Amino acid sequence: MRDVLVFVEHVAGVPRRVSFEIATKAKEIATALGGSVHALVLGKNAGTAAEALKAYPVDTIHVSEDPDIDGFLIDPSVDYLEAAAKAVGPALVLVPFTMIGRDLGSRLAARLDAGQTADVTDVVVADGKVTCLSPKLGGTVVTACAFKGDYGIAAIRPNSFKAAPAAGSGTIVQLEKPAGKTYAIVVEEEVVEAAGEVGVEEASTVISGGRGVGGPEPFKTILKDLADSLGGSVGASRAAVDAGWIGHGHQVGQTGKTISPNLYIAVGISGAIQHKVGMRTAATIVAINKDGTVPIGEFADLLVVGDLFAIVPELTKAIRAVHA
Numbered sequence: 001m002r003d004v005l006v007f008v009e010h011v012a013g014v015p016r017r018v019s020f021e022i023a024t025k026a027k028e029i030a031t032a033l034g035g036s037v038h039a040l041v042l043g044k045n046a047g048t049a050a051e052a053l054k055a056y057p058v059d060t061i062h063v064s065e066d067p068d069i070d071g072f073l074i075d076p077s078v079d080y081l082e083a084a085a086k087a088v089g090p091a092l093v094l095v096p097f098t099m100i101g102r103d104l105g106s107r108l109a110a111r112l113d114a115g116q117t118a119d120v121t122d123v124v125v126a127d128g129k130v131t132c133l134s135p136k137l138g139g140t141v142v143t144a145c146a147f148k149g150d151y152g153i154a155a156i157r158p159n160s161f162k163a164a165p166a167a168g169s170g171t172i173v174q175l176e177k178p179a180g181k182t183y184a185i186v187v188e189e190e191v192v193e194a195a196g197e198v199g200v201e202e203a204s205t206v207i208s209g210g211r212g213v214g215g216p217e218p219f220k221t222i223l224k225d226l227a228d229s230l231g232g233s234v235g236a237s238r239a240a241v242d243a244g245w246i247g248h249g250h251q252v253g254q255t256g257k258t259i260s261p262n263l264y265i266a267v268g269i270s271g272a273i274q275h276k277v278g279m280r281t282a283a284t285i286v287a288i289n290k291d292g293t294v295p296i297g298e299f300a301d302l303l304v305v306g307d308l309f310a311i312v313p314e315l316t317k318a319i320r321a322v323h324a
């Protein structure tokens with residue numbers, strides 16, 4: 001295993017930040033192994049995403065804008081990833097530890113009869129051997145996994161590495177459509193969540209609501225207003241998501257997103273360990289809670305004690321006044 005193949009996740013031709021993070025780390029790994037970095041960009045506007053990727057240390061960018069990829073089914077993407085992996089040869093394949101990356105990585109592992117390590121936060125190369133580190137049990141244990149076969153697949157947790165631009169040769173190669181089997185077709189599509197908002201993983205400011213928020217309305221009103229006033233996004237604890245007040249895509253924590261914003265404001269959230277592991281690396285953590293002894297107070301930079309329904313609108317008003 002010498003080369004590294006990176007799966008690039010993008011939205012309408014704009015690579016997600018995690019893709020740049022992984023591309024940067026891939027170069028470090030490939031250099032240590034004496035190999036090169038390949039990237040795979042698929043779907044509508046893949047060519048635009050490939051151009052953006054040229055600012056990062058990638059040697060070869062494999063591209064396909066095959067419309068089948070955008071049809072909500074994962075199999076066409078797995079076909080391309082499998083074909084790209086086989087074309088590159090024995091390689092470490094890096095996918096983001098996102099909904100799409102998890103799905104792709106595990107299917108690719110099955111097809112290549114390779115091992116996959118999930119939720120990887122670091123990759124170390126020593127004596128030509130790749131080891132993936134990944135925290136378990138809420139970060140109390142860190143496992144180190146090596147690969148036995150020709151291929152290894154590592155699903156990388158977003159925000160684990162810094163994205164550092166450094167141009168590689170960035171040669172773009174158009175991919176032929178691989179032979180694949182169609183196992184399913186989409187018969188109907190329903191949009192359940194508005195597109196276009198910056199996801200919590202990408203946002204530099206996140207305002208999250210918990211059980212204390214009491215229902216779905218405050219997510220759309222007072223929390224959204226505060227997020228808008230700061231140019232941020234709305235997140236949530238699992239309690240709020242499980243109650244059906246907001247979609248799972250907004251959940252922060254062990255079974256949700258791991259984020260690292262500049263500012264995290266936890267509103268009516270107690271700060272359970274499963275929530276903490278998803279946001280503890282935020283640069284500044286502010287908690288708003290009516291309980292002055294709440295666990296989140298132990299790791300927040302600032303705990304504001306009081307009723308969220310009184311504090312949050314006043315805070316939004318004050319921020320808007322400053323901006324005005």
Ligand SMILES: Cc1cc2nc3c(=O)[nH]c(=O)nc-3n(C[C@H](O)[C@H](O)[C@H](O)COP(=O)(O)OP(=O)(O)OC[C@H]3O[C@@H](n4cnc5c(N)ncnc54)[C@H](O)[C@@H]3O)c2cc1C
Nearest residue numbers: 210211212237238239253254255256268269270275290308
């Ligand atoms: C395997 C597993 C995985 C999990 N994964 C996740 C995960 O990914 N993310 C996650 O968040 N949790 C996760 N959990 C759940 C986690 O253990 C907690 O149950 C959850 O985080 C609690 O959510 P909460 O803080 O919103 O609710 P609570 O713990 O009930 O806290 C509500 C807070 O709101 C405050 N409050 C109430 N009213 C007001 C008011 N008017 N003004 C101000 N404050 C108020 C209360 O003082 C309280 O501190 C997981 C649990 C397990 C077992």
